Amino acid sequence: MAIDNEVLRVIRARRSARIFAEGQVSPEQLDALLEAAVWAPSGSNSQSWLFTAIQNREVLEKLNDVVREGFERYVPEDDYPGKLGAKERAKQEGFNFCYHAPTLIIASNRPNYENAMADCALALENIFLAAQSMGLGSCYINQLYWLRRDEGVREYLSSLGIPREHVICSAAAVGPVDRDFPAPPRKDGTVNIIR
Template sequence: MDTRDNPVLRAIRERRSIRRFTADPVSKAELTAILEAGQWAPSGLNNQPWRFLVVTRDDPRTEKLAGCTKYARIVRDAAACICVCLDKSALYSEMKDHQGAGACIQNMLLAVHALGLGAVWLGQIVNDQAASLSALGLSEADYELQAVLALGHPDQAGDSSRKPLDELMLETL
């Protein structure tokens, strides 16, 4: 079976983290498609504990959010940032809910790629939950920030490599 032409598997192989963006905006339709991809991620008990907040380049919260990460330039240059949070009142299993958030984020990254856009998963920004959530106007009692996806029209080609599969296998197939 030749899997090289499968569009989903090809998107998984070709998606890259993009950290430089043009000044072009991302449309509401594109943002909605990306958010819907996240919406359809699997979650334990189908509880869907993720919540999204979109902060566009012209939003005053952008500068506050940029101040919460060493990747401030990326936040400022992105057409939009999608903040992915977990709603603490919707959680039922910490590990499963974090896994679901990861699946949600990956779905959105694949949607970004499929739309010809670029994005990067900013994880360092979650290290200071209080500052990041405050910058967004969200309560630390209610939400846990999982990641910020900075996205826009790519102004760079992505590059990546992977370890050989046999290095990752605990047993051979």
């Protein structure tokens, strides 16, 4: 019989949320999300990550402006289609790179560390699953990674306490949700078992 339990149900139920409801992640919920992050595994137990949680609406708006400017300045016209699409969207009125989520958690890591991205990605998945377990929505946000070398983005992130030399790995948008999000079907043929 197939094994089923609460953890497996949370893993299956997690979806990328791109529409958030009114409200904020509570201090207790934020603590739980950040605790989940730091309990992730890390290469050689390095734990060299930094999780910067932003809940201030004005800061998030300013960061969105900085991201929009960064797309214009930093993404060249011959970049790959996914990024050019994002650059086009960033020009549109109402664009918000983290879908107006009330909380954004930015994961950065020390430079010249081969496992920087792997460690942060594992921590982010912990955040996503913890969010799901508390009835919150979440989404992986890649824009700050794309723009990690843009001067304007770095300048603003450093004013928020993210060291200049840190690699910006990724970010999690988190917030209350009031709807279900459809699950993209999983592709066949992606598992190989040798017994």
